[in-house]
Amino acid sequence: MEIITSLDNNHIKEISKLLQKKYRDEQNLFLVESYHLVEEAYKANLLKEVICVPESDPSYDIKTTYVSYDVLKKLTDTVTPQKIIGVVEKKKEEQVGNKVLILDNIQDPGNLGTLIRSSVAFNFDTVILSDDTVDIYNPKVIRSTEGMLFKINTIRKNLEEVLPILKEDNYYIYGTKVTGGKTLKTINNNHDKFGIIIGNEGNGIKDTTSSLCDEFIYIPINKECESLNAGISGSIIMYELGDK
């Protein structure tokens, strides 16, 4: 068994490039850390290679590269990672389902990951990300999804292009605002096909997106508080509308 101990190893150098978006896009691959995420990638048939220290070999029927812990650490931005990393193929984008979360320029990786986790929890089937939303294959996003990335259809698109298509196909589009619109509790969602748009953490939904919404939802809050965290407000709305 060969164990790679050099940070100059060419294969390791290639793999470590996947920490950058540019290379993830180029090679259609990304990295996951932890036994849990490697297992989820395997179950989703997307695991291409396992990189691990010898004693943590999970024995998948997949190419396995053994490395020292120091080398493994080079492949992650975590300070004390678990002793396994998966090289994973990006998921194929599928057809838009009926319950759609639409993200308009979400920038915080933790928020994006949490919203993906909550979308699975509340029975949404598709997440559409505006093309300026943070990369879904960013390591911090992956961690925050807690493996739920593999359980939902995600699509990256220009919202100005995709929203008119959805509307033509009879999707009802809810926008969100800090004030204005209908309060969440009074929304009686009887649409089989609908989308909920959550906007950027600082600026909310873009005007061009806003003009394509059928109705606006807002969550009443104490006036001492300017706004809710975007991951929180999106999750509360999905909680309310997900199973109606």
Place this chain on the structure above:
Amino acid sequence: MEIITSLDNNHIKEISKLLQKKYRDEQNLFLVESYHLVEEAYKANLLKEVICVPESDPSYDIKTTYVSYDVLKKLTDTVTPQKIIGVVEKKKEEQVGNKVLILDNIQDPGNLGTLIRSSVAFNFDTVILSDDTVDIYNPKVIRSTEGMLFKINTIRKNLEEVLPILKEDNYYIYGTKVTGGKTLKTINNNHDKFGIIIGNEGNGIKDTTSSLCDEFIYIPINKECESLNAGISGSIIMYELGDK
């Protein structure tokens, strides 16, 4: 006007110690970054000193120390901080109010900050943190609260000691579980004084805490998803019970 440009300056060295919990506890002070948070600290009468580059002097009637941007950066864990930092006195713990969020060993600073922000949004008046919960004056917690830290009473206590006192005082204590208990939508909270306990991200509520709960709440989710993020589930429960 003196502008400190040396990282070896004794005053700057003293202030930078406040990045560590040990010194925050010792000196009863903590640091906040950004104009917004400095302003909130000032309004709360807790701002003790401003540290800023000369051109960003907000002209408070408070001791102000001028520094170069390189020196200022030493006082934060942010990569590109705003050009102002506040040295702030820790808030006094007040009497427990009527609507209480109780955190049992929350470890993620982002979760704690978000829960504090949501607790203000949903009209809670007190947050009790178990003594093993992450430090509320951790810079990442402060940032995630978006200034809401100054708008709510926070108390750090051993839950095994404080819960029996609350129960004797007729507080109704809701626990949370991933499964089991009553579903959130069926809870009819008619208690004037109540507390909601949110547990640790990986392990939930401790057994010793659990045994002191009057009733358990759970949020039904898709079985594909193991659990919700602790900040999300806590916020959804506060959203439902906060104004009832």
